[in-house]
Every structure is written in structure tokens, then in C-alpha cells.
Amino acid sequence: MDITIKSLDGxxxxxxxxxxxxxxxxxxxDILQRMVRWQLAKRQQGTHQSLGRAEIARTGAKLYxxxxxxxxxxxxxxxxQFRGGGKAHGPVSRDHSHELPKKFRALALKHALSAKAKxxxxxxxxxxxxxxxxxxxxxxRFADLGLANALIIGGSELDENFSRSARNIPHIDVLPVQGxxxxDILRRQTLVLSKAAVEALEERFK
Known part of the structure; x- marks a missing residue:
């Protein structure tokens, strides 16, 4: 697939x-859905917790x-059932992440890139x-290129001036190719790749 390279000046x-x-x-x-579910589950904190009846600091004496x-x-x-008592079946701290094979994650990234290209x-x-x-x-510059909602992927190291100038723009994300x-590809309307990012992705999947 041939695509025209643009400069930031358009x-x-x-x-x-x-x-x-x-x-x-x-x-x-189905592959994209499983990958997004894995990512969202992995980043979920899982620190929400309520006190059960064993954790309530209250008298242990029989009421009457x-x-x-x-x-x-x-x-x-x-x-x-009592005011101030423990919560039945409440949330407890736990790890929400689950396993997903490395090869499947690589395949999902290819499908996400292909979906954007298509x-x-x-x-x-x-x-x-x-x-x-x-x-x-x-x-x-982004307005001239028609970028209002975009994920921008640079090389292994981002230019500091560019990264600083773009990080406060709404609906614009800037990441190095490792990230x-x-x-993030699916949640943004446009995927912007630098030449270095394209070369790094092709090297990664070679």
C-alpha cells in the first residue's frame, strides 16, 4: 500500500x-475486542473495598x-442488616488482569493498524x-493537516519541543513507537505515524 508522506507544514x-x-x-x-478488554482490565486499579462483618470494629457481645x-x-x-454493620458480598481488593498470549497481542496490533489503513x-x-x-x-499545523482527534506516534525518542507543544492539546495524544x-489507536480518529515509526513497526514485525 502506497501512501503520500506529509510534512508538518502540509x-x-x-x-x-x-x-x-x-x-x-x-x-x-473479535480480536480487537479481546485486546481492548485485556488492556482496560490490566489498567483497572482494583483497590475498591468495603468492610465485611469480620472487619467491623464493634462489640462481639450478644445483643440480647x-x-x-x-x-x-x-x-x-x-x-x-444492622446500621453500622459489615457489608454483605461487597467489593474486595483484587487483580482484574487476565492472561493473553504475546503472539495474540502482536496480531491485535496488526489488525488495529490495518483497520485504520482500511x-x-x-x-x-x-x-x-x-x-x-x-x-x-x-x-x-495540526489544523492545516486536518488533525482534530489523533494519536501521533514518533520514533524511539520524541523531540522534546514537539512533545511539550502538543501535550496540552485536547484529543491529541503523542507517544513514542514503543508505546x-x-x-489508543481505536479511540482516536486519525493515526499519525512518523517515517521512523513506520520503519520501527516493520522491523518489529519482520
Whole structure:
């Protein structure tokens, strides 16, 4: 697949051929869904917890005698039915992550890249560099390129001026190529790859 390379100023800067084994697959929604579910589960904190009856600091004495009152046979004020008692079946701290094979995760990334390529949502730029860290200038450049909601992937190291100028722009994410992931690709309308990122991805999946 041939695609025109753009500069950040909106000018043409040549062409690049995207590998069909990475950008030309027929996207499968089931693979993408499983990968997104894995990512969201892995980042879930799981620190929410309520106190059960064993963790409530309250007297352990029997409330009243067993027989003769005409009331129910209660034995503890920590029971869930009492005000201030423990919560029954409440949330506990746990790890929400689950296993997903490494080869499957690599395949899911290829399908996400192919989905963007198929929908015409990939833009390749020659380099991601800025003379100074001015957000206003970067916003104008993105507007000229038609980027309002985009994930921007640079090389292994990002230009500091460009990274600083773009990090406060709404709906724009900037990541090095090591941080590319399925969830961020799918949640943004456009995927912007630098030439270095394309080369790194092709090297990674070689």
C-alpha cells in the first residue's frame, strides 16, 4: 500500500510503501475486542473495598438473650442488616488482569493498524520536530493537516519541543513507537505515524 508522506507544514514529502502483512490485513472485530478488554482490565486499579462483618470494629457481645423477647435470634451487631454493620458480598481488593498470549497481542496490533489503513485514517509525516515548544504554532499545523482527534506516534525518542507543544492539546495524544497500543489507536480518529515509526513497526514485525 502506497501512501503520500506529509510534512508538518502540509507539503508533500515523497511516498512510502506500507507492508501488507502489517497494514493490509482484513480487520477482525473479535480480536480487537479481546485486546481492548485485556488492556482496560490490566489498567483497572482494583483497590475498591468495603468492610465485611469480620472487619467491623464493634462489640462481639450478644445483643440480647436468645429466648423470651419475641424478637429474632440475633447474635452479633456486626451483621449486615444492622446500621453500622459489615457489608454483605461487597467489593474486595483484587487483580482484574487476565492472561493473553504475546503472539495474540502482536496480531491485535496488526489488525488495529490495518483497520485504520482500511478506513483511510493513517497519515505519515516525515518527522515530528518543532523549532520551539509553542502550542499555538503546533495547533495551527495540526489544523492545516486536518488533525482534530489523533494519536501521533514518533520514533524511539520524541523531540522534546514537539512533545511539550502538543501535550496540552485536547484529543491529541503523542507517544513514542514503543508505546503504540490497540486501545489508543481505536479511540482516536486519525493515526499519525512518523517515517521512523513506520520503519520501527516493520522491523518489529519482520
Amino acid at each position: 507539503k508533500d514529502a515523497g511516498k512510502v510503501t506500507l507492508a501488507d502483512e502489517i497494514f493490509g490485513l482484513d480487520p477482525r472485530e 438473650r436468645q429466648k423470651g423477647t419475641g424478637r429474632a435470634r440475633h447474635g452479633s451487631a456486626r451483621a449486615p 478506513s483511510g485514517g493513517i497519515v505519515v509525516v516525515d518527522e515530528l520536530k518543532a523549532a520551539d515548544a509553542k502550542t499555538k504554532a503546533t495547533v495551527k 503504540i497500543n490497540v486501545y
